[in-house]
Amino acid sequence: MVLEGKTIFHKLWYFVTTYILTLKRFDLFLQGTLLIVILLETNVYLLLDRDANEGYLPKLVGEWVRLGAAGIEVVLGAAVAWFGKDRRQLALSGWLAATSVSGLLVFAFPFAVSNPPNVELCGGTEISLYNETPAYDSNITGRTAFLVITMLLCALSKVSIWAHGITYLDDHDPQNGAYFYGILISIRLSLGLSGFNWLRPSSTREDWWEAHLCLCMLTFMFSVLFTLFPRRMKSCVQEEEFGVDTGFCASLGRIVRNKVLIVQTLGFSFLSAAVFCYVLYDRAYVSARFHIETIRQDPRSSRTLSDIFRSLVIIFFVMIFRVRFSARRSDGVKTNTASRVGGVTAIFVAIFFTVMASISCNTGSIVGATGDGFEQPICSQQCGCNSERYGFSPVCAVDIDATFFSPCNAGCAEAEDLNGILLLQNCTCSTETLRAVRGACSLLSCRTAFGAYQVIYTVMLAVSGASFMMFGMAILRAVRPADKAIAVGTTYAVVALLAFVLGNLLYMAISYLTCVYPDEGACLLHHPSLWSASATSALLALLAAITSIIASKIPGPPKERSTEF
Structure with a gap:
């Protein structure tokens, strides 16, 4: 390959314009x-x-x-x-x-x-x-x-x-x-x-x-x-219009x-x-x-x-x-x-x-979600939840088959990671097991x-x-x-x-x-x-x-x- 130009700079520019640009x-x-x-x-x-x-x-x-x-x-x-x-x-x-x-x-x-x-x-x-x-x-x-x-x-x-x-x-x-x-x-x-x-x-x-x-x-x-x-390459096929x-x-x-x-x-x-x-x-x-x-x-x-x-x-x-x-x-x-x-x-x-x-x-309903808005569930009102900051993070209280907006809304005080599945414990809104799992109850269905x-x-x-x-x-x-x-x-x-x-x-x-x-x-x-x-x-x-x-x-x-x- 022979590059045109008298100096190294010209040869380099020729290479750039011909093969790169x-x-x-x-x-x-x-x-x-x-x-x-x-x-x-x-x-x-x-x-x-x-x-x-x-x-x-x-x-x-x-x-x-x-x-x-x-x-x-x-x-x-x-x-x-x-x-x-x-x-x-x-x-x-x-x-x-x-x-x-x-x-x-x-x-x-x-x-x-x-x-x-x-x-x-x-x-x-x-x-x-x-x-x-x-x-x-x-x-x-x-x-x-x-x-x-x-x-x-x-x-x-x-x-x-x-x-x-x-x-x-x-x-x-x-x-x-x-x-x-x-x-x-x-x-x-x-x-x-x-x-x-x-x-x-x-x-x-x-x-x-x-x-x-x-x-x-x-x-x-x-x-x-x-x-x-x-502005225009030599390969440009569109001719410029004059008189317009x-x-x-x-x-x-x-x-x-x-x-x-x-x-x-x-x-x-x-x-x-x-x-x-x-x-x-x-x-x-x-x-x-x-x-x-x-x-x-x-x-x-x-x-x-x-x-x-x-x-x-x-x-x-x-x-x-x-x-x-x-x-x-x-x-x-x-x-x-x-x-x-x-x-x-x-x-x-x-x-x-x-x-x-x-x-x-x-999907069922979200506990606390009413036709007029959202209310903190009674079972977790003592928690002082700040769910507005982190958004929708549903959990399911399995024993009552109810979906809550977040772990805090379900009254859960502890969390444990079981092979990638989040298990929540001491949940005041869960009447029997006091447990809940990450995700809505309708997740599988x-x-x-x-x-x-x-x-x-x-x-x-x-x-x-x-x-x-x-x-x-x-x-x-x-x-x-x-x-x-x-x-x-x-x-x-x-x-x-x-x-x-x-x-x-x-x-x-x-x-x-x-x-x-x-x-x-x-x-x-x-x-x-x-x-x-x-x-x-x-x-x-x-x-x-x-x-x-x-x-x-x-x-x-x-x-x-x-x-x-």
């Missing part, structure tokens, strides 16, 4: 960037939740910050996409750098003490080590400010990933546009949804900084890598007048609300419908293996669609074809949500229903991934190349408004109306009628299917109407 590497870096930004966003949410559990912040701080992040996407989404359209790799790098710096500044305001929300026994004794919470944390204001700023910058970085990163790839290799888009949506729906389970344990410990530092530094690393890529007014108002005007894009964006919004808003309440749904402990993993009902299985199924299923709609045409897939296929798959998403709503089992739910939930996410991919390709193909970036940015701004602001408020209302155990606006346990969340998602997915099919019937741009599939 390739389109495949850009695609690989973009995949890693999306995953890291999602995980960083999740970690920030968990750190805010940590302060909320300590009483320093309102319980709903995470929800309001999430709404604020969606709001900034609404306000700045189109502007962010348009501003960086000429130097997309540098624009993406800039947002990643800002996100990384903001995340690193959190370290200037560390947590005062580590105080994990461990489950308590009667009398306040924790089953694991316990540290007293200080009455005041002098760093709370600065830490909260930079956590919120990091959350907002994560939202804008995700807009840049889709508006600048995916359009950069699509311009260079439009035949494989579906391939590029599909692999990103696979990451979003598979590994991206596992972040809560991965990061929650470390977010409450003294070594919380390790995960946060790694995520921030990886974000910065990708920021540096993207600066090395050229690419000003912000002119570009936005063309977007607004594009009927196909507008209708398809509505469908995208409905599907995003159906899937992503529901995912936020998946753990609450499992607790309400099957009385399964989701905050801490019970070995008998752990979702660790199902999370791995879910990721593999989603990646494999979306891969089928990526391969099917890649490299078949010069632009990969036609607009109306993508809209039609996306609409059909969205119908199946609605069907799976309907099936999920119908899956149930006889609901195992089949819970397993069926996990399978349908996984298949729903896989099919929705294929639908998202086709919706995204329809949007990319519905506009001229010069408007791709702002089209994607505008789409995500509308999606943020309809799905992540209004849609999230809708699901928050459902959560409020079905809440059994409220705590300062948050909900620790819902009534089984939370199935209405699945039913709502089914309706929204059906609306997404209808609007997408309608979009497939609308004539596309003149350039596309002359092309046969």
Whole structure:
């Protein structure tokens, strides 16, 4: 191999630009960037939740910050996409750098003490080590400010990933546009949804900084890598358009007048609300419908293996669609074809949500849970329980076949680990044996229903991934190349408004109306009628299917109407 260049530096740069800074590497870096930004966003949410559990912040701080992040996407989404359209790799790098710096500044305001929300026994004794919470944390204001700023910058970085990163790839290799888009949506729906389970344990410990530092530094690393890529590679097949007014108002005007894009964006919004808003309440749904402990993993009902299985199924299923709609045409897939296929798959998403709503089992009731709220059981009123801090941790008093919200609520004063099964003793609410075991009394009888739910939930996410991919390709193909970036940015701004602001408020209302155990606006346990969340998602997915099919019937741009599939 002969390297061009007169000096060592020139030869090294030639090697880097020829063999490392390739389109495949850009695609690989973009995949890693999306995953890291999602995980960083999740970690920030968990750190805010940590302060909320300590009483320093309102319980709903995470929800309001999430709404604020969606709001900034609404306000700045189109502007962010348009501003960086000429130097997309540098624009993406800039947002990643800002996100990384903001995340690193959190370290200037560390947590005062580590105080994990461990489950308590009667009398306040924790089953694991316990540290007293200080009455005041002098760093709370600065830490909260930079956590919120990091959350907002994560939202804008995700807009840049889709508006600048995916359009950069699509311009260079439009035949494989579906391939590029599909692999990103696979990451979003598979590994991206596992972040809560991965990061929650470390977010409450003294070594919380390790995960946060790694995520921030990886974000910065990708920021540096993207600066090395050229504006256009020699392999770019998309020719630049000249004589087209690419000003912000002119570009936005063309977007607004594009009927196909507008209708398809509505469908995208409905599907995003159906899937992503529901995912936020998946753990609450499992607790309400099957009385399964989701905050801490019970070995008998752990979702660790199902999370791995879910990721593999989603990646494999979306891969089928990526391969099917890649490299078949010069632009990969036609607009109306993508809209039609996306609409059909969205119908199946609605069907799976309907099936999920119908899956149930006889869980019985939680002692103390009434139609008007939650009351401390009489048999454990002397315990002074603080269950609001650590959430739903069900135990079963076997001799009376009754499920209690937590060991403290069952009046249990001692705990013993028997080969991974937690046995609780001296339980005042157990009339004969004075014993209880971890998990609801319905744990074994609901195992089949819970397993069926996990399978349908996984298949729903896989099919929705294929639908998202086709919706995204329809949007990319519905506009001229010069408007791709702002089209994607505008789409995500509308999606943020309809799905992540209004849609999230809708699901928050459902959560409020079905809440059994409220705590300062948050909900620790819902009534089984939370199935209405699945039913709502089914309706929204059906609306997404209808609007997408309608979009497939609308004539596309003149350039596309002359092309046969």
